[in-house]
Amino acid sequence: MKYVEICQQAIFLAVTYISLIQADYAPYFYDNAPNSTNGNMAMLSIPEDTPIGSHLYTLNGSDPEGNSVTYDMTFEPGTKHYFAVEPQTGKVTLLEELDREKEDEIEVLVGISDSVNKVVEKVRILVTDANDECPVFINTPYIINVSEDTPSGTSLFKVFAVDKDNGSGGSVTYFLQNTRKNKFSIDRYSGVLRLKSGVNLDFERSTAHFVTVTAKDGGGKLRGKHRICSSSTTVTINVLDIQDTPPMFSGTPYFAYVYEDTKPGSEILNVIAYDGDRGNPNLIHYTIAHGNDGSFDINSTTGAITLLQATELLQKDIYKLLIQASEVNTDVDAQVFMTAMVTIQVVDLNNHGPIFYGVNGPQSQFEITMHEHPPEGEILRGLKITVNDSDQGTNAQFNLRLEGPEGIFRVIPQVVINEAQVTIIVENSAAIDYEMIQVFNFKLLAIESDTPEMFSSTADIIIQLLDTNDNIPKFTSEFYIARIPENSPGGSPVICVTANDADSEIWGDVKYSIYGTGADLFLIHPSTGIIYTQPWAVLDAEVQSRYNFNIKAADVEGKHSLAEVFVTVLDVNDHHPEFNEDILEKVMIIGLPVKVEAKDEDAEEPNNIVDYSIMQADPANVFDIDQATGEIVLKSYIKSLEVIHNITRNKDCKWSLVVQAKDRGSPSFSTTAVVRIDITEEIKSRLNSYILGLRNQPWRIFRICLSMVTFIISLTVIISGLMFWKTVKRSRIHPHSKRRKIVKRPTQRKVAD
Numbered sequence: 001m002k003y004v005e006i007c008q009q010a011i012f013l014a015v016t017y018i019s020l021i022q023a024d025y026a027p028y029f030y031d032n033a034p035n036s037t038n039g040n041m042a043m044l045s046i047p048e049d050t051p052i053g054s055h056l057y058t059l060n061g062s063d064p065e066g067n068s069v070t071y072d073m074t075f076e077p078g079t080k081h082y083f084a085v086e087p088q089t090g091k092v093t094l095l096e097e098l099d100r101e102k103e104d105e106i107e108v109l110v111g112i113s114d115s116v117n118k119v120v121e122k123v124r125i126l127v128t129d130a131n132d133e134c135p136v137f138i139n140t141p142y143i144i145n146v147s148e149d150t151p152s153g154t155s156l157f158k159v160f161a162v163d164k165d166n167g168s169g170g171s172v173t174y175f176l177q178n179t180r181k182n183k184f185s186i187d188r189y190s191g192v193l194r195l196k197s198g199v200n201l202d203f204e205r206s207t208a209h210f211v212t213v214t215a216k217d218g219g220g221k222l223r224g225k226h227r228i229c230s231s232s233t234t235v236t237i238n239v240l241d242i243q244d245t246p247p248m249f250s251g252t253p254y255f256a257y258v259y260e261d262t263k264p265g266s267e268i269l270n271v272i273a274y275d276g277d278r279g280n281p282n283l284i285h286y287t288i289a290h291g292n293d294g295s296f297d298i299n300s301t302t303g304a305i306t307l308l309q310a311t312e313l314l315q316k317d318i319y320k321l322l323i324q325a326s327e328v329n330t331d332v333d334a335q336v337f338m339t340a341m342v343t344i345q346v347v348d349l350n351n352h353g354p355i356f357y358g359v360n361g362p363q364s365q366f367e368i369t370m371h372e373h374p375p376e377g378e379i380l381r382g383l384k385i386t387v388n389d390s391d392q393g394t395n396a397q398f399n400l401r402l403e404g405p406e407g408i409f410r411v412i413p414q415v416v417i418n419e420a421q422v423t424i425i426v427e428n429s430a431a432i433d434y435e436m437i438q439v440f441n442f443k444l445l446a447i448e449s450d451t452p453e454m455f456s457s458t459a460d461i462i463i464q465l466l467d468t469n470d471n472i473p474k475f476t477s478e479f480y481i482a483r484i485p486e487n488s489p490g491g492s493p494v495i496c497v498t499a500n501d502a503d504s505e506i507w508g509d510v511k512y513s514i515y516g517t518g519a520d521l522f523l524i525h526p527s528t529g530i531i532y533t534q535p536w537a538v539l540d541a542e543v544q545s546r547y548n549f550n551i552k553a554a555d556v557e558g559k560h561s562l563a564e565v566f567v568t569v570l571d572v573n574d575h576h577p578e579f580n581e582d583i584l585e586k587v588m589i590i591g592l593p594v595k596v597e598a599k600d601e602d603a604e605e606p607n608n609i610v611d612y613s614i615m616q617a618d619p620a621n622v623f624d625i626d627q628a629t630g631e632i633v634l635k636s637y638i639k640s641l642e643v644i645h646n647i648t649r650n651k652d653c654k655w656s657l658v659v660q661a662k663d664r665g666s667p668s669f670s671t672t673a674v675v676r677i678d679i680t681e682e683i684k685s686r687l688n689s690y691i692l693g694l695r696n697q698p699w700r701i702f703r704i705c706l707s708m709v710t711f712i713i714s715l716t717v718i719i720s721g722l723m724f725w726k727t728v729k730r731s732r733i734h735p736h737s738k739r740r741k742i743v744k745r746p747t748q749r750k751v752a753d
């Protein structure tokens with residue numbers, strides 16, 4: 001400062017000296033410059049948020065001589081050059097950003113000069129505040145520990161935030177987010193964080209809370225706009241556990257078993273409990289509080305329950321032990337404990353297998369009698385079976401099943417625990433058939449399902465079946481074919497039919513009967529099934545050779561079936577072959593045969609087949625006869641009458657033959673006839689024979705007449721036909737007929753349309 005003043009003094013002296021020499025007055029800044037400051041910018045105040053390059057001020061001065069002045073501006077060494085000045089106009093602009101919080105006053109040396117003299121003045125410029133700073137929390141992070149039993153409303157902590165701005169922009173107030181949900185509140189001005197009144201902390205529910213605190217300033221201008229600045233931080237509140245929760249058992253409910261072979265000292269079950277105050281758990285001490293009669297013990301530190309006595313000495317089937325878990329606590333007043341029930345069941349070993357019982361105790365065979373074909377689903381009530389396994393639990397569980405009658409009978413239940421009534425039910429009625437099986441003999445099995453031993457037992461079930469009339473008599477065939485010789489005496493057996501009824505005793509008895517149109521001549525024996533002819537019946541193959549009728553076989557209840565019987569009456573050789581006449585006159589033309597014929601009235605071959613033979617001829621060796629047809633021919637060497645004349649004694653041409661007709665029946669019947677043969681020469685004899693023939697056969701005359709009449713009629717028809725054709729030909733050329741043809745055409749067309 002001194003140095004500056006000395007300098008100023010020196011400069012002043014120098015200037016005075018120079019002005020005295022040159023008689024020139026120094027320039028000066030106006031006093032009454034705008035903004036009620038001097039023209040030298042003294043006491044100018046600038047907001048800190050003024051943008052760089054802004055025109056701040058105009059330096060204003062003058063020279064007494066009226067010379068033009070120039071301005072300049074210098075800064076103390078080591079300080080920022082905040083401003084610049086235009087030498088001619090004195091216009092001052094901002095060069096550097098201002099920050100009131102760092103520098104609220106700027107010292108500048110402003111100069112004015114008139115080329116001869118220069119005046120420098122030191123001025124102070126004030127920097128004014130803008131709301132450019134935000135509140136900043138001090139001493140973060142905020143982590144606090146609060147005991148869970150802290151009373152509600154207690155002050156927990158004080159947060160503090162600083163805003164460097166002035167005035168309203170620098171004042172700070174505090175807020176919490178989610179105030180409604182929060183267990184905490186904050187004092188707006190002091191920043192003191194409290195547990196809300198009426199609210200408590202609970203470590204078991206929540207071990208920490210995170211509270212967001214916001215600090216807000218009072219607001220202010222920044223670059224022409226109103227602005228409120230805020231910032232936030234989190235307060236972590238760790239809740240400290242205190243001994244306020246009793247122990248808790250894990251794995252409840254507890255069940256355990258003591259088996260018959262469990263040795264004293266064996267561990268049966270391990271209970272475990274944890275301190276509810278997990279933040280700082282205590283050790284647990286276990287005791288049996290109730291229910292023990294000296295049979296069990298518990299390890300006070302591990303919670304292992306052991307058996308003390310031999311199982312035979314245990315009085316009860318089920319023990320209910322009340323176990324108490326207490327915290328081993330240094331705090332004498334807090335006696336916190338929890339209890340749990342342990343159920344211990346004394347279980348037997350699987351010593352017993354299932355046993356079947358009848359009405360009077362254990363039984364291994366059950367027997368009933370019943371009718372065949374009971375309805376499906378019927379219960380065999382006659383069997384009174386129970387089954388029992390005197391063990392316990394799974395040891396007493398077993399399956400029932402039938403071995404043998406799969407699909408015919410069924411047993412229920414299939415799974416048994418301890419004891420059950422055994423029911424056997426009919427499943428397939430058709431298979432329960434007396435005709436197939438009279439006695440069912442099968443096994444009922446009970447087998448343990450869940451034990452390693454798989455004890456089992458069996459019982460025999462015997463079911464005697466009784467027959468019912470469930471079968472229909474059935475003929476051995478759908479039809480029967482019988483043959484009986486004709487002329488059999490009345491009452492002859494024809495055929496024996498049989499119908500079988502599978503039922504037994506009276507249900508199997510069959511009664512036969514006969515009916516149908518062809519049955520008149522027959523009867524059937526009702527029990528033997530033999531069919532006889534009626535006593536009065538005469539069968540004649542030549543009258544009727546075939547009969548058919550129905551027969552019926554019925555049982556006592558009328559169940560029946562039918563069959564058909566076909567009876568063929570066999571022919572018997574009861575007829576002789578017979579020639580038309582005893583003496584037959586025949587004319588023979590040499591080279592042609594004459595025929596004789598005998599009829600046999602029998603119905604069938606061979607009884608009606610006739611064989612012909614020549615018994616006698618005089619002279620012999622002239623004729624041959626066809627055995628089957630009865631045609632008589634001359635022997636082949638006889639070719640003319642001359643030969644014949646030479647053979648015959650009388651040289652005439654007449655022969656007498658004895659011809660026999662014999663049937664093939666057995667015994668065989670035969671008959672003879674005399675055939676007189678007159679042999680003639682060919683032509684003469686032919687006419688002769690023709691006339692002879694005509695004389696014998698009047699129908700032949702009629703036939704000749706008929707052929708002649710036919711011929712005449714045919715001839716007439718042909719001639720008249722020819723005549724008619726001729727006249728038609730001629731009438732076609734006639735014009736009248738032509739016109740008729742033309743007229744006809746349109747009608748034809750119309751029809752076509």
Ligand SMILES: *[C@@H]1O[C@H](CO)[C@@H](O)[C@H](O)[C@H]1NC(C)=O
Nearest residue numbers: 030032033034039058060061
């Ligand atoms: C300087 O001050 C004089 C006297 O008060 C005034 O007349 C003039 O207008 C000012 N000049 C500027 C540029 O302000």
Ligand SMILES: *[C@@H]1O[C@H](CO)[C@@H](O)[C@H](O)[C@H]1NC(C)=O
Nearest residue numbers: 297298299300301302303304
């Ligand atoms: C409890 O069990 C532990 C661990 O097996 C054993 O060391 C301790 O002796 C037992 N306490 C009693 C009283 O039997």
Ligand SMILES: *[C@@H]1O[C@H](CO)[C@@H](O)[C@H](O)[C@H]1NC(C)=O
Nearest residue numbers: 640641642643644645646647
């Ligand atoms: C018939 O008999 C006579 C005398 O016995 C014989 O001469 C003649 O040749 C015979 N005729 C024929 C055709 O055999």
